[in-house]
Amino acid sequence: MTEPTLRLCGRELACRRGGRVLFSGLSFEVAAGEMLMLRGPNGVGKTSLLRLVAGFLAPVSGTVVLQGGRADTPLAQQCHFIAHQNAIKPQLSVEENLRFWLAFLGAGEGSLAADENVRLEEAIAALRLQALRHLPGGVLSAGQKRRLALARIALAPRPVWLLDEPTVGLDTDSQAALCELMRRHLEGGGIIIASTHVDFGMPATRTLEMRPPEQPAAVDGEDDWFGADAAAVQADDDGAAGEGRA
Numbered sequence: 001m002t003e004p005t006l007r008l009c010g011r012e013l014a015c016r017r018g019g020r021v022l023f024s025g026l027s028f029e030v031a032a033g034e035m036l037m038l039r040g041p042n043g044v045g046k047t048s049l050l051r052l053v054a055g056f057l058a059p060v061s062g063t064v065v066l067q068g069g070r071a072d073t074p075l076a077q078q079c080h081f082i083a084h085q086n087a088i089k090p091q092l093s094v095e096e097n098l099r100f101w102l103a104f105l106g107a108g109e110g111s112l113a114a115d116e117n118v119r120l121e122e123a124i125a126a127l128r129l130q131a132l133r134h135l136p137g138g139v140l141s142a143g144q145k146r147r148l149a150l151a152r153i154a155l156a157p158r159p160v161w162l163l164d165e166p167t168v169g170l171d172t173d174s175q176a177a178l179c180e181l182m183r184r185h186l187e188g189g190g191i192i193i194a195s196t197h198v199d200f201g202m203p204a205t206r207t208l209e210m211r212p213p214e215q216p217a218a219v220d221g222e223d224d225w226f227g228a229d230a231a232a233v234q235a236d237d238d239g240a241a242g243e244g245r246a
Contacts, residue, residue: 006032006068006159008053008191013062015048021213022048026062028208030193032159033186035202038195040210046195047084049210050162053193054081069159079160084168086149090138094129094148095120097137098155105156123154126181128174143169150178153185161185163194175200 007029014024022045030036038046051057053064055076066075088097102116124130127147132140137148146169153161161182167175179201182192194204 006066006189006191008064008066008160008193010053010064011062013049013052013064014060015045015052015057016060017045017048021060023210023213024061026210028206030191030206032068032189032191034205035182035186035192035194036206036208037204038193038208038210039197041212044210044212046210047164050081050083050164050193050195053160054079054162056081066160075160078158079162080153080156080158081162081164082149082153082166083164086145088137088140088145088148091136093134093136094140095124095133097148098123098151101152102155105152105158119155123151126154127151127177143171143174146170147174147177150181154181159190161190161192161194163192165195165197167196167198167200 008031010026010028013026015022015026022043026049028036038049040046048057052059053075055074064075066078069075069078089100092100098120102120124133127150129144129147129151132144132148137145140148146166150166153163166178170178182202186192
């Protein structure tokens with residue numbers, strides 16, 4: 001029997017922060033091997049949408065469901081969420097920070113210590129942290145701290161990656177390393193939702209242009225099943241083909 005294909009679906013979502021409605025009637029769908037890019041001005045709710053999917057916020061209304069995921073595991077635990085803050089313990093070394101996150105996230109059912117060490121080394125290599133592994137997190141530059149935070153996504157397999165402005169502070173080589181990780185995740189059937197104000201070398205399969213509440217959201221790369229508050233669009237021809245709670 002083939003395993004069901006992953007599909008992350010948000011339906012008629014509404015979010016309120018500080019007494020202000022950020023968005024309502026927002027729907028999206030992203031399938032295995034696809035990346036949904038969130039775009040829009042500051043304060044429009046991109047981070048709040050990511051936090052809502054990750055389980056850190058409850059929607060005022062609407063639902064988020066991961067179809068084909070593990071029925072016995074909450075959605076939050078099937079997501080990696082890399083937010084603006086890097087969540088680094090400054091007194092611990094780079095390697096110690098990663099070992100903390102490896103223990104917290106888990107490397108998968110039945111993992112052995114040897115397997116976890118392999119994942120640790122893979123994460124260190126993927127984000128080019130070899131020369132920094134024994135340095136305290138507190139002495140790293142902004143870009144190095146961002147690389148350390150992003151290394152979490154390589155530590156433990158989770159099908160959904162939620163990335164909030166992931167390239168902030170990264171140099172060109174580090175952006176390329178991140179894009180390679182993202183490509184491999186999509187090629188393996190994973191899902192990515194990322195917010196950004198810039199292009200970082202990864203074509204999105206779908207794009208959600210988020211707008212203030214008085215303007216409907218426009219979603220690129222989908223059919224007309226979106227609600228009345230979202231525009232009907234067509235598939236993006238140059239999308240990333242084939243290609244948890246942290």
